[in-house]
Amino acid sequence: MRRTRTAVATTIAAALLLGGCSADDSAPQADQDPSPSATSTATDEATGSTDEGEGEGNDKPLPQGLFADLTFKGDTVSPNGERVDLGVGEKLTLRIDSDRPGELHVHSTPEQEISFPAGQSERPLVIDQPGVVDVEEHESGTVLLQLEVR
Incomplete structure (x- = not known):
């Protein structure tokens, strides 16, 4: 009888130990990122950049902030209606x-107008309220960007 109790106790202890180990296997490790960064995604969508040149072993720093490249050459305007995820108050x-x-x-609330010169320039844009906001070029009426602000 005493042997049976000892065997049962040993079996239960072993089961608890093994069960505890398998539960730890499903937890993310410290060096794993359980979800992708929204900023990185938005940056990639806004710039249309690719992962070219940013492979494993490359120590190049990631771009900071969100960018959108807008081009006006003759009658050609780009991008055309590109969707960009943006946080409320994010630049x-x-x-x-x-x-x-x-x-x-x-077309935000309040509406904003951004003038730009010929040549290359940068202009900051911040949206303070959630929603879908169109960025339109005045002369052609083309919607360049649709900002999904959350």
């Missing part, structure tokens, strides 16, 4: 390359 830098001066209309 988006508009990198503009244009062959003429112009103006952007940002």
Whole structure:
């Protein structure tokens, strides 16, 4: 009888030990990132950049902040309706390359107007309320960006 109790106690202890180990296997390790960064995703979408040159073993720092490249050459305007995720109050830098001066209309609340010169320039943009906000080039009426602000 005493042997049976000892065997049962040993079996239960072993089961508890093994059960505890298998539960730890499902927990994320300290060096694992359980979810992708929204900022990185938004940066990639806003810039249209690729992972080229940013492979394993590359110590190049990741870009800081969000950027959107806007180009105006003759009648060609780009991007055209590109969707960008943006946090409320988060800064988006508009990198503009244009062959003429112009103006952007940002259909936010309150509405914003952003003037830019011919050549290359950067303009900051911050949206303070959630929603979908169109960024439109005034002259052509083209919606360049749709900012999904959360």
